[in-house]
Amino acid sequence: MRVVSLLPSATEIACLVGGHDMLVGRSHECDYPPDPSSHAHLPVLTAPRVTATQPAAIDQQVREALASPQGPQSLYTLFADRLAALAPDVILTQDLCEVCSIDLATVRAVAASLPKPPQIVSLNPQSVEAVLDDILTVGRALDREKSAQDAVVRLRERLYYANEFVNPFDDGPVVAFLEWTDPLFCAGHWTVQLIERAGAQHPWNPTIAKADAGAATGPQSGERLAGKSKRMPDELLVAGQPQHLIICPCGMDLAATRECVDALSLKPWWHQLPAVKNHRVALVDGNQYFNRPGPRLVDAYEWLVGWLQNRPELIPENFTWLDWDNRK
Structure with missing residues (x-):
C-alpha cells in the first residue's frame, strides 16, 4: 500500500500504528517522529503561500486570502505533478481547519484527476475522543487495525492515570x-x-x-x-x-x-x-x-x-x- 500524508498529525498516527514503511509522500509540516527513516526522506508535496513571519502580518494575509473577491483561496500549494507521480492508494488529509493545513477541496480536486483515484481519508476531530477515534480510522485504512486498537488502549491508560491527580469536585x-x-x-x-x-x-x-x-x-x-x-x-x-x-x-x-x-x-x-x-x-x-x-x-x-x-x-x-x- 502506498500512502501520502498531507497532515502532520496523520503522519504521527501512521507511524504509531506501524505504517511508516507505507508512506511515500508528506506535507512540508510533517516533522515527527524524529527518526529520519520514518518520513524525512520522503518527497514534500505542499508549501505555504503565507510569507509573513510576524503574528499580526500572518493574520492579515490569512484573512485576505479567505475573504478574496474570487472566493476563499487556499493557504497552501499542493504539487499535483509530484503527487501524481507517487500514485498513492491512500491520502491522509483533513477538513478541520483551512488555516492549519491543505484544504480538503484542493486535495479532492487533484485526487480526482489521477488515473487511479486514491482513497481519501479526511480527519476532522473536534474532541479528545475524536482524536483517538482518528487513530482507529487511520489504522483501518492502512490495514493496521489491531496496532491502532492497542495504541488507543495505551493512550487511554495514560489519560486515565493523569486524571487520578485531579479533584473532580x-x-x-x-x-x-x-x-x-x-x-x-x-x-x-x-x-x-x-x-x-x-x-x-x-x-x-x-x-x-x-x-x-x-x-x-x-x-x-x-x-x-x-x-x-x-x-x-x-x-x-x-x-x-x-x-x-x-x-x-x-x-x-x-x-x-x-x-x-x-x-x-x-x-x-x-x-x-x-x-x-x-x-x-x-x-x-x-x-x-x-x-x-x-x-x-x-x-x-x-x-x-x-x-x-x-x-x-x-x-x-x-x-x-x-x-x-x-x-x-
Missing part, C-alpha cells in the same frame, strides 16, 4: 490559553476539554454538554464540547483575571513563541494579569503539542495536569515548554 483556577497573540485567540475544541479535565476553567470558550447528555461529567466528559478557537479583545482577557496563562501559538515552535510573548509583555495590561503577578506563565511549543490533534495530545494533558496540580513527575521528560520567569 473543585472547579479549579481560571486558565487562559492563547493560540495566537496578535490578535489574541483563545483555545478551542480539544484544548478546552484538556484544560477542564486537568482541573481548571477556561471561561472564554467553555465546553457545553450535548443535548440530552445531562451534566456530562466524569466518565461522560467526552459529551462536553467546545467551539473552535476564537478571537477575543485584550480587554476580555484582562477581565477574566486568569490565574494561569499558557501561550501556545498555532504552528510556532518555542523560539518563535518566546518572541511573541516578548512583544505581548510590552502591552500596558500585561502586569495586570494575576498569572503574571504570581509567576504562572508558561510557553509551550504549539506546533508539536496542543495544536496538533495526534497522539501527543496525551503528552500535553500529562504536562497540563503536572503543571496545574503541582505534580512535576507527570510531565513527559522531553516536553517542550518554558517557564516565562526562567526564560533567561
